[in-house]
Amino acid sequence: LNDTVLQYQITEFGFGDRLLVARDITQLVRLEQTRQDFVANASHELRTPLTVIRGYLETFLDQELPKPLTRAMNQMQIQASRMESLVADLLFLSRLEASQHIPDENPIRIQEMLHSIQQDALILARSQNKTHEITLNIDTEYDLLGQPQELHSAFSNLIFNAVRYSPQKGEINIQWWVDQEGGHFAVQDNGLGIESIHLSRLTERFYRVDEGRSSSTGGTGLGLAIVKHALHRHGAKLTIESQLGKGSLFSCHFPLDMLDKVKPLESIV
Ligand code: ADP
Numbered sequence: 001l002n003d004t005v006l007q008y009q010i011t012e013f014g015f016g017d018r019l020l021v022a023r024d025i026t027q028l029v030r031l032e033q034t035r036q037d038f039v040a041n042a043s044h045e046l047r048t049p050l051t052v053i054r055g056y057l058e059t060f061l062d063q064e065l066p067k068p069l070t071r072a073m074n075q076m077q078i079q080a081s082r083m084e085s086l087v088a089d090l091l092f093l094s095r096l097e098a099s100q101h102i103p104d105e106n107p108i109r110i111q112e113m114l115h116s117i118q119q120d121a122l123i124l125a126r127s128q129n130k131t132h133e134i135t136l137n138i139d140t141e142y143d144l145l146g147q148p149q150e151l152h153s154a155f156s157n158l159i160f161n162a163v164r165y166s167p168q169k170g171e172i173n174i175q176w177w178v179d180q181e182g183g184h185f186a187v188q189d190n191g192l193g194i195e196s197i198h199l200s201r202l203t204e205r206f207y208r209v210d211e212g213r214s215s216s217t218g219g220t221g222l223g224l225a226i227v228k229h230a231l232h233r234h235g236a237k238l239t240i241e242s243q244l245g246k247g248s249l250f251s252c253h254f255p256l257d258m259l260d261k262v263k264p265l266e267s268i269v
Pocket of ligand 1: 161162165166189191192193194202203207208210218219221222223224225
């Protein structure tokens with residue numbers, strides 16, 4: 001049949017004997033497609049009503065209202081914003097899942113991108129009353145080829161997590177360097193850290209190490225799933241090293257063909 005999907009597995013037994021097993025995974029593929037379509041459609045449909053609710057709340061909050069009502073409205077506005085971020089992340093993730101490879105590759109000025117995320121991270125830290133030190137260590141010889149919005153999202157999710165999961169006065173280091181294997185982006189923090197049993201499941205949607213720890217930090221539970229998918233589309237890999245109570249190191253490894261040598265200033269006309 002035309003839309004049948006088969007998965008083949010070959011096992012070698014020595015002496016030239018081989019066993020070929022073909023598995024019909026058509027139903028599995030269809031189910032996965034239905035799930036992806038459902039999430040994409042549901043999040044798209046949720047966007048408009050949410051925008052209307054937010055609009056009304058803003059109009060009410062502009063007026064002189066009794067104190068308890070203002071308090072309730074403020075809470076509603078905070079929750080509506082959370083829902084908007086969640087819907088935006090769900091939509092973004094389903095777009096990433098919909099295709100395996102990036103549509104086009106643009107040169108990304110990595111120094112500028114990381115500097116701007118660093119500034120946003122400092123603002124985030126301040127909003128949580130934290131005085132983190134956030135440093136940048138960047139190899140300025142190479143840039144990266146890719147899809148800017150996806151890489152911005154991947155890098156900022158990792159950097160914002162470092163801010164959110166580090167208690168007061170954290171030290172966060174952002175690095176970009178190139179060696180003979182490719183380009184490497186890394187974020188190191190000396191924050192809460194993660195127990196090793198959780199590491200392999202961290203990039204699953206809505207997987208959280210500890211609900212109590214995450215609920216106050218304002219994430220959507222989709223950050224690392226977005227990072228994983230965005231990297232996969234760039235042929236890159238995520239590695240995570242962490243120690244509970246000591247801190248974490250999240251690294252993204254890009255292949256050599258995704259690098260772009262920065263042109264010296266005099267050669268730019
Ligand atoms: P969210 O942060 O919104 O819960 P993520 O997918 O970004 O979702 O992260 C998944 C979980 O991984 C988080 O809930 C948190 O427990 C853990 N985590 C992520 N980054 C860090 C970090 N830098 N330090 C400690 N824990 C982290």
